[in-house]
Amino acid sequence: MAKDKTIPRLIVQIKSPDQVYFEGEVDALTSTNEKGTFDVLPLHANFISIIKHTIILYKGPSKIREMPIDSAVLKVVNNTITIFLGIGTPEKQENTIQKEIQEPPVALPPSQASKKS
Numbered sequence: 001m002a003k004d005k006t007i008p009r010l011i012v013q014i015k016s017p018d019q020v021y022f023e024g025e026v027d028a029l030t031s032t033n034e035k036g037t038f039d040v041l042p043l044h045a046n047f048i049s050i051i052k053h054t055i056i057l058y059k060g061p062s063k064i065r066e067m068p069i070d071s072a073v074l075k076v077v078n079n080t081i082t083i084f085l086g087i088g089t090p091e092k093q094e095n096t097i098q099k100e101i102q103e104p105p106v107a108l109p110p111s112q113a114s115k116k117s
Helices: 090-102 110-116
Strands: 010-015 020-026 028-033 036-040 047-059 062-077 080-085
Touching: 010 028, 020 047, 020 062
Parallel strands: 010 080
Antiparallel strands: 010 020, 028 036, 028 047, 047 062, 062 080
């Protein structure tokens, strides 16, 4: 009986906290981290990295999408790539800081407030 030698595809999801920008199957992904440009192919080792500049997706030899980015977190696990956009950017940090400033502090119940003093 012949073994199936089909190379699996990568399942990719590119998302921000607000929306999904891409979800689908690809044959390869190219991006850049602090060490330089790298490719992720099917059966790649599991890893996580901060990426920057661009994400390029391929089906066969054809580039199907190229997305410029500032920075993101890329996670590869068992042929599944998840990319989280907008992580740690100054704008996101500023929005978080403003939200924290605008939200009033939570008052402790009287029994717990006396324990804090």
